Amino acid sequence: MCWSRPKTDNNLLNFFNLKILFFIIFLFFVRSVESQERKIIEIKKAGSFDKNEDLNPGANILKKNDDTRVHLFHEGMNIYSDYALFFKQKNSFKATGNVVVKQGDSITLISKILDYNGNDRKIIAKGNVDFSNKETNLKTEILYHDRNKKEFFFEDWGVIKDSLTTISSEEGKYFQNESKYKFQKNVLIENPDYTIDSDELDYYTKTEHAFFYGPTKIIGKDYKIYCEKGFYDTVDKKGFFNKNSRIHYDKRIIEGDSLTFDDKKKFALGIDNIIITDTINNTIIKGNYAEVFKSLDSAMITKKSYAIKVIDKDSLFIKADSLFAIGPPNERKIKGRFNVKIFKNNMSGRSDKILIDEKSGITKLLRNKLSSRQTQIMTEKEITKINPIIWIANNQMTGDEIHITRDLKTNNLDSLKILNNAFVIEKDTLGQNNFNQIKGITLLGKFLNNNLNKVQLIQNTQMVYYLYDDQTKKLIGIDKAICSSIVMDIKNNAIREITFYTDPEGEVSPEKDLDENLKILNGFDWRINEKINDKSKIFDN
Numbered sequence: 312m313c314w315s316r317p318k319t320d321n322n323l324l325n326f327f328n329l330k331i332l333f334f335i336i337f338l339f340f341v342r343s344v345e346s347q348e349r350k351i352i353e354i355k356k357a358g359s360f361d362k363n364e365d366l367n368p369g370a371n372i373l374k375k376n377d378d379t380r381v382h383l384f385h386e387g388m389n390i391y392s393d394y395a396l397f398f399k400q401k402n403s404f405k406a407t408g409n410v411v412v413k414q415g416d417s418i419t420l421i422s423k424i425l426d427y428n429g430n431d432r433k434i435i436a437k438g439n440v441d442f443s444n445k446e447t448n449l450k451t452e453i454l455y456h457d458r459n460k461k462e463f464f465f466e467d468w469g470v471i472k473d474s475l476t477t478i479s480s481e482e483g484k485y486f487q488n489e490s491k492y493k494f495q496k497n498v499l500i501e502n503p504d505y506t507i508d509s510d511e512l513d514y515y516t517k518t519e520h521a522f523f524y525g526p527t528k529i530i531g532k533d534y535k536i537y538c539e540k541g542f543y544d545t546v547d548k549k550g551f552f553n554k555n556s557r558i559h560y561d562k563r564i565i566e567g568d569s570l571t572f573d574d575k576k577k578f579a580l581g582i583d584n585i586i587i588t589d590t591i592n593n594t595i596i597k598g599n600y601a602e603v604f605k606s607l608d609s610a611m612i613t614k615k616s617y618a619i620k621v622i623d624k625d626s627l628f629i630k631a632d633s634l635f636a637i638g639p640p641n642e643r644k645i646k647g648r649f650n651v652k653i654f655k656n657n658m659s660g661r662s663d664k665i666l667i668d669e670k671s672g673i674t675k676l677l678r679n680k681l682s683s684r685q686t687q688i689m690t691e692k693e694i695t696k697i698n699p700i701i702w703i704a705n706n707q708m709t710g711d712e713i714h715i716t717r718d719l720k721t722n723n724l725d726s727l728k729i730l731n732n733a734f735v736i737e738k739d740t741l742g743q744n745n746f747n748q749i750k751g752i753t754l755l756g757k758f759l760n761n762n763l764n765k766v767q768l769i770q771n772t773q774m775v776y777y778l779y780d781d782q783t784k785k786l787i788g789i790d791k792a793i794c795s796s797i798v799m800d801i802k803n804n805a806i807r808e809i810t811f812y813t814d815p816e817g818e819v820s821p822e823k824d825l826d827e828n829l830k831i832l833n834g835f836d837w838r839i840n841e842k843i844n845d846k847s848k849i850f851d852n
Contacts, residue, residue, distance in 0.1 A: 352384070353385065358379045385429050406427070442485075444516070451468060461488050473516070476519070490515055493513050505548070510524075534561075628655065644669065662676035663677060674716075695834045696836050710734065733753055741786070742786065755767045766798070772794055790818075794814060
């Protein structure tokens with residue numbers, strides 16, 4: 312039997328040798344690339360050269376003379392100064408005295424002192440720093456510049472200027488590739504037409520667009536804007552704002568989730584949770600879409616739109632599919648269209664349209680105009696069913712038009728007028744299906760302390776009224792009457808006394824002697840299901 316030594320695996324050895332060789336070549340290549348990338352700073356000119364290893368070890372001391380300033384160069388950047396310490400081994404220098412840096416034909420940097428490292432290509436400029444490009448000029452005390460990232464930043468106040476605009480902030484960063492400044496802390500933009508005060512914003516020098524990322528105020532000649540996020544075009548003076556945004560616009564305050572503003576067109580648009588406050592007329596209009604035209608003194612609000620009008624410390628709520636506020640503050644009109652509803656304490660109503668005239672103090676509830684054919688074929692009841700309606704306490708009142716007037720001095724309700732087909736219905740509190748009714752061509756009413764106090768119906772008046780014994784509360788009979796005019800005195804929202812004028816005709820009949828159809832006047836329609844008993848119900852269909 313013969314024993315022999317195991318043979319080495321030549322293939323395995325060759326593999327490891329190749330890996331080692333490849334690694335050595337790779338290291339050589341990396342170092343070669345690094346040496347190529349890390350170009351040494353060049354000394355172009357100097358008035359004098361010197362060394363002082365005791366004071367400045369490893370440094371070449373470069374000074375200017377009467378004819379020549381110190382001139383250093385590194386990768387497209389020229390540096391001029393009165394004095395410089397150049398550290399060749401570290402590939403860095405410290406320049407002082409009227410330092411000027413030029414990169415290409417667009418960037419100039421001036422400072423008292425400048426530190427530069429050629430390996431990481433980073434600059435620190437100190438003392439009266441002045442940085443300029445084609446769009447803007449920046450002044451600060453200390454400026455940091457990363458040439459690799461093409462970024463500049465300051466941490467202790469800076470001021471940027473272009474032809475018309477000045478921007479200042481505590482901290483700022485300039486991104487050369489994007490021509491963008493990022494400002495933080497106490498940012499202020501000043502322009503002859505506006506000022507912007509912000510916690511944080513981005514400013515693009517080529518487009519002059521500003522983007523806000525914190526609490527921001529914009530103040531123009533006739534407007535003020537607040538937002539916590541948004542955009543503003545400082546050239547065209549228009550912007551988009553969201554997050555707690557509002558615009559103070561000629562005695563109007565516009566608030567909403569998203570607001571668009573155009574100062575040149577004098578226009579603002581709002582989307583979602585819009586609130587427009589009229590500070591002159593104590594009116595608030597809300598909705599989910601709004602357009603405001605300042606030059607026309609008008610605003611349109613739709614999508615769940617409603618208004619709140621303060622009357623004698625009480626609020627009148629007005630709901631409509633679309634609301635319009637038109638005219639200057641002292642002559643403003645509020646118009647509502649489609650599915651109009653109103654509500655305040657002791658009063659509510661519905662109509663197709665509403666018109667509130669701030670100058671006259673008149674609120675009109677209106678019906679859509681009937682065609683000539685509708686006028687011919689519709690019954691009185693059908694007309695009553697579609698006519699504007701108001702409820703004052705338990706009294707239902709309808710007519711072609713309803714006018715409610717407030718006293719301009721006291722802001723209290725003053726008078727009521729119903730034009731054409733005036734019809735008043737009061738549910739009898741003692742009888743289950745009994746209704747007191749009075750109708751005529753026109754109704755005139757007066758308010759006392761915001762409560763209806765007196766009502767007069769004029770022309771072709773008719774009445775059905777249930778009479779009860781004051782003591783026993785038993786029904787005496789039904790009073791049916793016709794005359795030229797009827798006056799009702801109202802107390803505690805109930806009819807207390809009725810007076811007939813000019814040739815009244817009528818009689819009191821026992822209830823059993825009257826047919827059911829004689830107990831109601833022509834055109835009677837009890838619309839109690841439409842009554843609004845709570846302000847939240849104005850949004851119910």
